[in-house]
Amino acid sequence: MNGLESSTSDTTLVTDDSxxxxGQATTWRFRIDDSGGSAITEYQAEHGQPMHLYFIRDDSTRFAHLHPTMADDGNWSAPISSLVPGRYRAYAQFRTLSGKTSETQVLSQLVTVPGEGTPERLPHAMPSTEIDGYTLTVAGKLTPGQAGELTVDIARDGEPVFDLQRYEDAYIHVTAIHAQTLAFADLTPLASGRQGPEFDVPAKLSKSGDWRLFIEFQARGQLHTAAITVAL
Known part of the structure; x- marks a missing residue:
C-alpha cells in the first residue's frame, strides 16, 4: 500500500478538482467509484473516521490531514483552509465493506496549487524535533521492506509528557511519506493505556532513502503536528 495509484481493480478515486x-479557503470534492463506475457509499470507520484525506506537497515539507464529509450519493467534500503554491498529492485513505471482510486502501491524485512557490529543502535526518514547546524523539532502526518498530518519546519543557489525549482513537497519529517517490504509509499505533511519554510504533517502510514522518498528537485540548526526517 504505497498510495501512488488513483485506481485499483476494485476502486477509483475520481475528482474534477485538479x-x-x-492562500484561501476552498472545498475539494471527490468520490470513490467501484469497479462498475458507481460511487461507493458504505465505509467502515478507521481511526475514528470513515475517510482520511491528506495533502502532501511534492517537496514533502507541507502536510494537511483532513476529514471530509460524505453526501448521500457518495460524493465527499473536504474544507481546505489554505495551501501554499506547489504540486501536491492528495491521498484518500478508507476502508470499504466487502462481504464479511474489509481492507484499508489508499488512492491518490496529483493536484496543482498555482502561484509562485519555492520548494523547500528537506531537513536532514535528526533524532528529535520540536513543536509548540514539545520535543519529540524518534528512535529505532528499520530495514526497507521488513517489519520493524520505532519509538516516539514526547517531552514538554524537558519533562516527560503523561497526559496526551486521544486523537482519532489513538494517542499519536503517524504518517510516513517517502521523500523521493511520495509513497505513503500509515504507521499509527493502536491506542494503549499509556498516555505517554513513549509510544511503540510498528513500521514497515517499503523503500530505502529519506522518509518524512508527520506525527500528530493532542495535548491540553490542542492538536499539534510535528515533522521529522528518518533515513533508511
Whole structure:
C-alpha cells in the first residue's frame, strides 16, 4: 500500500478538482467509484473516521490531514483552509465493506496549487524535533521492506509528557511519506493505556532513502503536528 495509484481493480478515486486556489479557503470534492463506475457509499470507520484525506506537497515539507464529509450519493467534500503554491498529492485513505471482510486502501491524485512557490529543502535526518514547546524523539532502526518498530518519546519543557489525549482513537497519529517517490504509509499505533511519554510504533517502510514522518498528537485540548526526517 504505497498510495501512488488513483485506481485499483476494485476502486477509483475520481475528482474534477485538479487545481486548487492558493492562500484561501476552498472545498475539494471527490468520490470513490467501484469497479462498475458507481460511487461507493458504505465505509467502515478507521481511526475514528470513515475517510482520511491528506495533502502532501511534492517537496514533502507541507502536510494537511483532513476529514471530509460524505453526501448521500457518495460524493465527499473536504474544507481546505489554505495551501501554499506547489504540486501536491492528495491521498484518500478508507476502508470499504466487502462481504464479511474489509481492507484499508489508499488512492491518490496529483493536484496543482498555482502561484509562485519555492520548494523547500528537506531537513536532514535528526533524532528529535520540536513543536509548540514539545520535543519529540524518534528512535529505532528499520530495514526497507521488513517489519520493524520505532519509538516516539514526547517531552514538554524537558519533562516527560503523561497526559496526551486521544486523537482519532489513538494517542499519536503517524504518517510516513517517502521523500523521493511520495509513497505513503500509515504507521499509527493502536491506542494503549499509556498516555505517554513513549509510544511503540510498528513500521514497515517499503523503500530505502529519506522518509518524512508527520506525527500528530493532542495535548491540553490542542492538536499539534510535528515533522521529522528518518533515513533508511
Amino acid at each position: 487545481t486548487i486556489p492558493a
